[in-house]
Amino acid sequence: xxxxLTQAASSFLVLLLLATPVLAGEITISAAAxxxxxxxxxxxxxxxxxxxxxxxxxxxxxxxxxxxxESGAPADIFISANExxxxxxxERRLVSSVEILACNTLVFAxxxxxxxxxxxxxxxxxxxxxxxxxxxxxxxxxxEAISKAGLTRQLGGKLVFAKDVRESMMYAERGEVEGAFxxxxxxxxxxxxxxLFTVPQKxxxxxxxPMALTSSAAGKGEAAAFFHYLKQPETVSVLKKxxxxx
Numbered sequence: 001x002x003x004x005l006t007q008a009a010s011s012f013l014v015l016l017l018l019a020t021p022v023l024a025g026e027i028t029i030s031a032a033a034x035x036x037x038x039x040x041x042x043x044x045x046x047x048x049x050x051x052x053x054x055x056x057x058x059x060x061x062x063x064x065x066x067x068x069x070e071s072g073a074p075a076d077i078f079i080s081a082n083e084x085x086x087x088x089x090x091e092r093r094l095v096s097s098v099e100i101l102a103c104n105t106l107v108f109a110x111x112x113x114x115x116x117x118x119x120x121x122x123x124x125x126x127x128x129x130x131x132x133x134x135x136x137x138x139x140x141x142x143x144e145a146i147s148k149a150g151l152t153r154q155l156g157g158k159l160v161f162a163k164d165v166r167e168s169m170m171y172a173e174r175g176e177v178e179g180a181f182x183x184x185x186x187x188x189x190x191x192x193x194x195x196l197f198t199v200p201q202k203x204x205x206x207x208x209x210p211m212a213l214t215s216s217a218a219g220k221g222e223a224a225a226f227f228h229y230l231k232q233p234e235t236v237s238v239l240k241k242x243x244x245x246x
Contacts, residue, residue: 025222028056028074030065032081032209033164034104034138034183038242039079045238046229053222061164063135069094069214076217077227079209081165081183082137086210095212101230102244104207106141106199109187110172110179116196119149119203122158122179129160129171129180137207138165142181145203169193183207185243209244 031039036059043055058065058073062080066088069075078095080086081104089095108116114124122128131139139161146152162168165182172180172193179196187195211230217223229235236246 025052025220026054026056027076027220027223027226028058029077029079029226030058030060030069030073030075031077031079032062032065032137033059033166034081034186035059035079035209036166037189038185038239038244041238042230042235043226045234046226050222050225053226055226059164059166061131061136063137064164067135074216075214076220076223077211077230078214079211080137081207081209082140082205083208083210084137084140086212089212089214093215095214096218097227098210098212099231101209101211101235102239102246103209104244105184105201106138106145106181106204106207107184107187107195108179108197108199109169109182109190109193109195110177111175111193112178112196114178116179118197119145119151119199121197122151123154125178126158127160127177128155128158129162129168129177131165131168131181132161132163136162136164138168138181138183141204141207142199144205145181145199148203183243188243 047053047055062082062085066085069078069089079101086098130142133139133143146155160177165186168180169182169186171177173190213223213227
């Protein structure tokens with residue numbers, strides 16, 4: 001009789017484990033700096049539901065993060081602020097399952113008292129921040145917008161390059177520059193700097209955030225589960241709250 005009860009208990013335990021997803025371990029996510037607040041909120045929400053899972057977050061310029069992954073830095077999920085750096089890792093077979101997380105808009109933000117309502121008003125400013133175009137997608141978008149607006153020569157000596165889009169916004173917040181090219185989601189977090197104008201979409205490519213599981217995440221159930229979570233309605237609501245679009 002005791003043996004029968006033991007077998008029954010074991011069978012019940014197996015059924016319980018099959019019915020309840022078990023997520024235990026660590027997930028490492030490398031994401032564009034502009035996603036910091038949104039990803040932090042989503043990661044915290046996920047770990048509340050899966051307390052045995054820990055999510056390590058690494059934020060920075062998309063190019064810097066891609067080079068880190070190429071060099072062997074731990075990362076299970078990569079979210080870039082443009083297609084270029086995702087393609088860079090795809091070509092090296094370091095990521096798979098690419099999907100678009102969200103979109104964004106390029107704006108010019110600052111606290112200057114000068115009248116700035118469009119691209120051609122920038123020639124009246126002395127210092128303008130943008131991310132380094134070599135590694136920061138927001139900076140690359142801004143540089144393209146400046147070029148297409150025919151302002152490269154006029155603004156050349158006024159540009160201050162930052163390590164990522166958040167540093168650009170920080171310069172504008174502190175008044176170290178008169179304005180900065182940042183994403184709408186970054187500008188909405190500002191306390192001093194405000195959006196002065198939205199950069200015309202015709203001047204730069206649409207801003208998208210592709211996300212992918214890395215090759216090193218193969219077989220990691222918890223990483224796949226969080227990747228799936230990033231496609232759910234709850235994620236959409238959080239991203240919209242922080243100024244992202246779809």
